[in-house]
Amino acid sequence: xxxxxxxxxxxxxxxxxxxxxxxxxxxxxxxxxxxxxxxxxxxxxxxxxxxxxxxxxxxxxxxxxxxxxxxxxxxxxxxxxxxxxxxxxxxxxxxxxxxxxxxxxxxxxxxxxxxxxxxxxxx
Amino acid sequence: xxxxxxxxxxxxxxxxxxxxxxxxxxxxxxxxxxxxxxxxxxxxxxxxxxxxxxxxxxxxxxxxxxxxxxxxxxxxxxxxxxxxxxxxxxxxxxxxxxxxxxxxxxxxxxxxxxxxxxxxxxx
DNA sequence: GAAACAGGTTACAACATTGTTACAAAAGAA
DNA sequence: TTCTTTTGTAACAATGTTGTAACCTGTTTC
Numbered sequence: 001x002x003x004x005x006x007x008x009x010x011x012x013x014x015x016x017x018x019x020x021x022x023x024x025x026x027x028x029x030x031x032x033x034x035x036x037x038x039x040x041x042x043x044x045x046x047x048x049x050x051x052x053x054x055x056x057x058x059x060x061x062x063x064x065x066x067x068x069x070x071x072x073x074x075x076x077x078x079x080x081x082x083x084x085x086x087x088x089x090x091x092x093x094x095x096x097x098x099x100x101x102x103x104x105x106x107x108x109x110x111x112x113x114x115x116x117x118x119x120x121x122x123x
Numbered sequence: 124x125x126x127x128x129x130x131x132x133x134x135x136x137x138x139x140x141x142x143x144x145x146x147x148x149x150x151x152x153x154x155x156x157x158x159x160x161x162x163x164x165x166x167x168x169x170x171x172x173x174x175x176x177x178x179x180x181x182x183x184x185x186x187x188x189x190x191x192x193x194x195x196x197x198x199x200x201x202x203x204x205x206x207x208x209x210x211x212x213x214x215x216x217x218x219x220x221x222x223x224x225x226x227x228x229x230x231x232x233x234x235x236x237x238x239x240x241x242x243x244x245x246x
Numbered sequence: 247g248a249a250a251c252a253g254g255t256t257a258c259a260a261c262a263t264t265g266t267t268a269c270a271a272a273a274g275a276a
Numbered sequence: 277t278t279c280t281t282t283t284g285t286a287a288c289a290a291t292g293t294t295g296t297a298a299c300c301t302g303t304t305t306c
Contacts, residue, residue: 070294089302
């Protein structure tokens with residue numbers, strides 16, 4: 001009784017200390033994913049496997065350049081997209097999802113399926 | 124050539140007008156899901172099929188009562204949770220996911236798996 | 247010479263969101 | 277009688293986020 005109680009205390013403490021750094025990483029990722037337009041950006045990029053240009057992303061998610069640039073910067077900082085600039089005139093910049101981000105595709109796809117379904121049925 | 128171009132224009136126009144109301148619903152849902160702690164709340168409630176009390180949810184997602192209450196209110200307003208109050212002393216309130224919200228479970232689960240994996244590997 | 251293009255950045259004002267604190271209600275325990 | 281409990285709500289100051297407008301690069305077209 002007392003032992004198992006102690007055990008669970010110890011375990012939860014261990015869990016907490018073990019997760020202290022992991023938890024912050026988890027939170028950080030959740031905060032990242034919860035930023036405005038973030039899911040949309042990842043979704044539209046996942047829908048099309050080709051590299052996508054800034055203006056194309058902006059058009060598809062329908063947001064201001066400022067916000068799109070901010071989101072793409074955050075994604076790049078987290079290693080979820082790679083940015084490639086070409087010295088054309090005018091400039092061309094392509095964004096590509098990294099392998100890690102592509103691993104998120106199934107979740108995103110089924111989440112958007114759910115969202116679209118729900119939006120449909122509420123008409 | 125010209126015809127197919129016209130067709131695609133017509134189609135995109137039809138898509139746009141058709142989606143004008145649906146799009147707002149989609150956006151609304153995405154905004155809802157992107158609110159702080161929202162994914163966490165849905166996740167912890169999905170992990171445990173039993174009704175969950177306010178304090179339990181609050182403890183598990185580690186947020187202020189104000190925020191948790193706000194999120195649960197928003198979820199209820201969107202028909203994703205049901206709130207049941209019991210006239211005990213002190214008050215007991217249970218929250219349950221609706222069938223619609225449960226349909227989101229697979230997406231959430233794989234998304235969190237991805238998040239946990241990524242948080243792990245970045246230690 | 248001026249405009250236009252893509253892909254941004256910067257500054258800033260307006261707006262949205264957060265946590266904190268105080269409060270409430272109802273009844274049983276000390 | 278006062279304390280405790282659960283489940284919130286209201287007000288508010290602090291903080292975070294957004295879009296807009298202006299600007300930038302560098303080359304080609306009018």
